[in-house]
Amino acid sequence: MQPFSIRSYPRAILHFDGDSFFASVEQAMNHRLRGKPVVTGGERGAATALSIEAKRLGLTRGMPMKQIRELCPEVIVVKSDYTAYSIYARRMYAIVRRYTPMVEEYSIDECFADITGLRGMYHRSYAQIGEMIKRELEESLGITFGVGLAPNKVVAKIASKHRKPGGFTAIPAKEVHTFLQNMPIGQVWGVGYSMQMALHKLGVTTALQFATKDEQWLRANKIAKPYREIWWELRGGFAKELSLTHNDDIGSIIKTRTFAPPTRERAFVLSQLSKNIESACAKARGHHMRPRAVSFFLKTQDFIYRTCELDLSVATNDPAVILRLVEAHFDRVFVPNILYRTTGITLRNLVEEGAATLDLFGEAQVVNERQPILTAVDSLNKKYGKETVILAASLKAVNHLEPNKQRNMTTRTSKVHLPLEQRKKTIDLPYLGRVR
Numbered sequence: 001m002q003p004f005s006i007r008s009y010p011r012a013i014l015h016f017d018g019d020s021f022f023a024s025v026e027q028a029m030n031h032r033l034r035g036k037p038v039v040t041g042g043e044r045g046a047a048t049a050l051s052i053e054a055k056r057l058g059l060t061r062g063m064p065m066k067q068i069r070e071l072c073p074e075v076i077v078v079k080s081d082y083t084a085y086s087i088y089a090r091r092m093y094a095i096v097r098r099y100t101p102m103v104e105e106y107s108i109d110e111c112f113a114d115i116t117g118l119r120g121m122y123h124r125s126y127a128q129i130g131e132m133i134k135r136e137l138e139e140s141l142g143i144t145f146g147v148g149l150a151p152n153k154v155v156a157k158i159a160s161k162h163r164k165p166g167g168f169t170a171i172p173a174k175e176v177h178t179f180l181q182n183m184p185i186g187q188v189w190g191v192g193y194s195m196q197m198a199l200h201k202l203g204v205t206t207a208l209q210f211a212t213k214d215e216q217w218l219r220a221n222k223i224a225k226p227y228r229e230i231w232w233e234l235r236g237g238f239a240k241e242l243s244l245t246h247n248d249d250i251g252s253i254i255k256t257r258t259f260a261p262p263t264r265e266r267a268f269v270l271s272q273l274s275k276n277i278e279s280a281c282a283k284a285r286g287h288h289m290r291p292r293a294v295s296f297f298l299k300t301q302d303f304i305y306r307t308c309e310l311d312l313s314v315a316t317n318d319p320a321v322i323l324r325l326v327e328a329h330f331d332r333v334f335v336p337n338i339l340y341r342t343t344g345i346t347l348r349n350l351v352e353e354g355a356a357t358l359d360l361f362g363e364a365q366v367v368n369e370r371q372p373i374l375t376a377v378d379s380l381n382k383k384y385g386k387e388t389v390i391l392a393a394s395l396k397a398v399n400h401l402e403p404n405k406q407r408n409m410t411t412r413t414s415k416v417h418l419p420l421e422q423r424k425k426t427i428d429l430p431y432l433g434r435v436r
């Protein structure tokens with residue numbers, strides 16, 4: 001095959017892949033697990049990730065826990081802790097972003113980075129830059145990474161897998177073909193089972209066979225665009241751009257408020273909650289985010305805490321919609337004749353306003369139609385002061401003046417949290433620098 005380019009890296013793309021990521025995070029967080037066979041997924045009865053030590057025992061992903069315990073009683077089974085995994089993922093993205101803003105957060109344990117043109121800045125070759133980032137990731141996170149350098153994403157994926165675990169492989173454009181020779185076509189990133197079967201029928205079984213086909217062959221066999229891109233990248237070209245959007249900076253929005261004196265009055269407690277819902281939604285609108293799920297809680301005078309989690313049928317930051325849902329479930333949490341002192345709402349699973357939502361009943365369209373009204377409310381509240389326009393349901397809470405207190409002195413917290421916040425776990429995490 002003619003090399004696509006005489007230059008080694010017309011584009012320089014890195015792919016980072018955390019080794020046995022979930023199990024490695026567990027080992028990084030808990031020194032007692034290091035060097036031991038660890039399996040995650042204890043809560044679902046089958047292995048989701050295995051530490052290198054567990055893999056060496058011949059255990060595989062998806063294996064039932066019962067079987068694992070029978071085969072290897074020494075294996076340590078832990079429950080999945082997705083909060084911790086996503087915090088580590090964010091740290092990984094943040095570290096790579098120190099070197100280049102061109103980072104694609106591909107999955108919880110993988111990312112791509114485009115370092116084209118950065119050799120001068122770092123006074124290093126592309127391979128050296130790749131190794132430098134790899135070293136920093138491993139030192140900061142305590143996890144090893146498979147890293148690949150290539151002229152594109154498809155080949156960078158092949159490179160990072162080449163030497164696992166903890167390997168670094170650089171594949172310049174003119175050497176790509178040597179890595180494709182013995183690679184089954186089905187193992188190429190983006191080639192699914194049905195495409196693999198279709199290519200087999202055309203006599204193509206290895207990645208190299210596909211890469212050496214010409215344009216005429218692609219046309220004659222009606223190869224669709226995504227596969228043409230793969231074909232082009234297997235030849236050392238660049239077709240698949242990095243997707244640079246990241247919506248990891250906000251996981252959930254929480255608004256809580258304590259009032260005095262404590263009350264038994266259902267309508268008042270609900271009004272307090274309504275006010276929190278309004279301000280949480282205003283905040284979400286400020287970030288152009290919409291929650292897909294919410295939870296609310298009530299706290300009694302005796303600090304008894306009851307909470308209720310609800311899924312939204314369509315992502316929305318319209319307080320009226322969320323309030324309707326909360327009202328419908330309010331009595332699951334509210335117990336009559338008990339004194340309440342605090343209410344709170346959490347907007348969860350935030351997605352960007354522009355994100356396409358599919359629904360059966362056209363609710364997404366209704367949400368979009370109401371958006372101009374909310375935008376108008378936001379601009380009025382911005383111009384004439386907070387709570388100029390409010391929901392009638394919030395009126396009782398807004399008009400409530402606390403004894404011995406100015407209204408603006410009341411306890412009100414507003415925080416931005418990582419998703420599925422679990423304080424307990426956050427404390428366990430070693431401090432490893434600032435998370436974006």
Ligand SMILES: [Mg+2]
Pocket residue numbers: 017018019020021109
């Ligand atoms: Mg991985």
